[in-house]
Amino acid sequence: MYVAVKGGERAIENAHRLLAHERRGDKDVPEVTLPQISEQLALAVDRVMSEGSLYDRELAALAIKQARGDMIEAIFLVRAFRATLPRFGASEPVETGRMQVRRRISSTFKDIPGGQILGPTFDYTHRLLDPELEEGFVPEEPATAACSEGATPRVTDILGRDGLIEPSPKADADQPVGDLTREPLSFPADRDLRLQNLARGDEGFLLALGYSSQRGYGRNHPFAGEIRFGEVEVEFFAEDAGFAVPLGAIALTECQMVNQFKGSATEAPCFTRGYGLAFGQSERKTMSMALVDRALRARELGEEALAPAQDEEFVMSHSDNVQATGFVEHLKLPHYVDFQSELGLLRKLRREFAQAQTEVELREAAE
């Protein structure tokens, strides 16, 4: 006798219990701690903070631990927590020109005021697996030098003084920056919302789109004007006090792409900008973001927009990995009601097809 399947509730509980067990792994191996994740898997933490849109190293480390190292799952955990947080207001725009620079490079000028600072980078390492890192490796103390006195102005500002690059649009106090987590997105979207979407967007998706623009699908001739990574101060305008108060410092990576622009009937040729910004040290992300930001400006700059990277609806609707993974993975949910409908339809269509075939054969036999 058939008894309908029950017991889903206990099955779910048991599955989660098993997950917790698997997450811990072999109990003879020491448990990983949040400071270990935060300190030694720092770039993973940076990515979870960026795409999770929440600057909190400790929570990001917890999310990575809870997600067993699954980055998108960790980003999802942070996002779901972020959605419940109250909003007190928006900070003042951060001044990346006054960044406490830890790394800063330009590929457009050999030397720049403040100098090229390589900082901690994988660039120029030979990608040879290093057995020394297996355990107990004690790195050398880093080389130090006296702190430079001079400023490190942004390369795009240097270009801007000669009018060779389009000016950055001025902030408009009457036009607060949009927030797509608070207002539903509609198209066409302005650049503030596009940049927010890209900042939260999946690194891999943006990397592929940026790459596609380099390979000719919406080519825009980029140069890495400047990439800088370091700490900037965040300030919040306190109504009560009547002035901006510092909240603390956050680590940011900023990428300013410098792109060709042929000019138009009304505008002289000049360089244009693509912009990328992310929490922590996230160079691949910010570079990809800057390429895609510039590609999405095609309409504004009167360029032909035919490539995927230039298609605002396509890019913005599919960049969010939390949305994407949810919808792709929802195929795991039961669909047997719909499937039953399709099954019924398919059987009917096949029956009709077979009938028609038989009729054709009979007719041919009769002729």
Add this chain to the structure above:
Amino acid sequence: MNTPAYNFAYLDEQTKRMIRRAILKAIAIPGYQVPFASREMPMPYGWGTGGVQVTAAILGRDDVLKVIDQGSDDTTNAISIRKFFEKTAGVETTTSTAEATVIQTRHRIPEATLHAGQVLVYQVPIPEPLRFLEPRETETRRMHALAEYGLMHVKLYEDIARFGHIATSYAYPVKVNGRYVMDPSPTPKFDNPKMDNCAALQLFGAGREKRIYAVPPYTSVVSLDFEDHPFSRYRFDAPCALCGSEDSYLDEIVTDDQGGRMFVCSDTDHCESRQAQGHRGTQSAAPHKEARHG
């Protein structure tokens, strides 16, 4: 560390008010998709976040909640969502369609006729009925604004030309209140007639796509068709093997690998109620029990 503390039914009151405003607008314009600032919920997009947000926004302490997926109260995701509201709202839950004041559903409309005062909340994956004909939101919004639904009729006509009948078996498009073409969510077309002139309020939430729409009570909902090819409900050849019901939607159960099949009601509450009333099918089962695992 920032330890989370959550409000009644999870969402903060400000968010609930925002969602309620969208719901009111949706009720005022039946079938129109109202954009809303969907939040990230603690379950994945595509797993009912739209329905969960709508339910969270309308749930009161006196409500009795029922959650079904594929017609059943016991499918894993229905259990997960019911537990979520038990935990965050502490409301009474039920599996009885008649006793529930709010029913959240995925892919089915209960067989029992809904009554006035009830709210049916649908989980919607893709709210736009024209999406598979036109991928761009900017275009489909324009088409709705102009009530330009020719493309949909052409699609249905092409089905008839090719297959002899309309080859859409679920998420079958409907016209609401004579104005907006609406996606009923991926319910089988078998359920479409239940939406028409329904006494209950029907709310649709699409979390990932950030849309809410509604069918107010006693509103006309017409499945799209042609005069010479009228809409027809899917019919099963056999009654339910457990309760003998001849007018309910059935699940096909594969009983062995020799082609053995049986058909049972997809609406578990409907099937159990009928069995309790003494109705029997060909393979009437013992009363459902939670199967024992280890």
